Amino acid sequence: MKAERSDDLKLKALKRGHLAEYRAALCLILKGYRIVAMRYRTRLGEIDIIARRGDLIACVEVKARRSFDDAIFAVSSTAQRRIRAASEVWLSRQGDFHRLSLRYDIVAVMPWRWPRHLTDAF
Template sequence: MRRPKAAWRQAKGGAAFKSGHAAEWIAAAWLMAKGYQVLGFRLKGRGGEIDLLARRGGVLAVVEVKRRATLEAARLSLKPAQFDRLVAAGEAVRRNRPALKSLELRIDMVALAPGRFPRHLRGVERGA
């Protein structure tokens, strides 16, 4: 039997969910302004969850959105295990959608911080 979450924890989780969702919309708008076509939001699969799936030219970008107190903190928050899950999720999406099979898979990040413009980091590497 599961214990119910404390009310403060539920409120904190709900606020984080809303903040994360808003950050994803900001990131999507930023990418679209840069010429990307957003193909999906919060795609769930065996490999993991993809915040944004976007395409530009011959590139299929699996985009992780991170909102932190500073852009540097956001950039450093992508851990190797999460990077591996993003690669697996992106490969699964590409395998299951024939129109995307020929595209180059790339892991990108949009870092957000209060009072700063979003920062789009292309081709993030494992452990970055």
């Protein structure tokens, strides 16, 4: 019984995370970005959203939290290192990598509010 409840909580958290990522992607699209990849995974790390606007690539970490501050502070230095490592792998696989500039953003998704996009977060 306890294992089932634990599995239910994990599934609920996973669904909440995916919904937050879709809300963040919509926010970015409305700001003029094109979503290049979602949940890009490498053995070094994962990037929630890779978005492009012109020659700018935004590697976006999405955090669903109760407040903006909670979301921002939830991105640890370890997570930042993993995102940077994954972004280097992604960038190396792009044919036009020499033209692209890279930026690391956070989108905070809070209940009953429009997502907030913090550019150049780390």
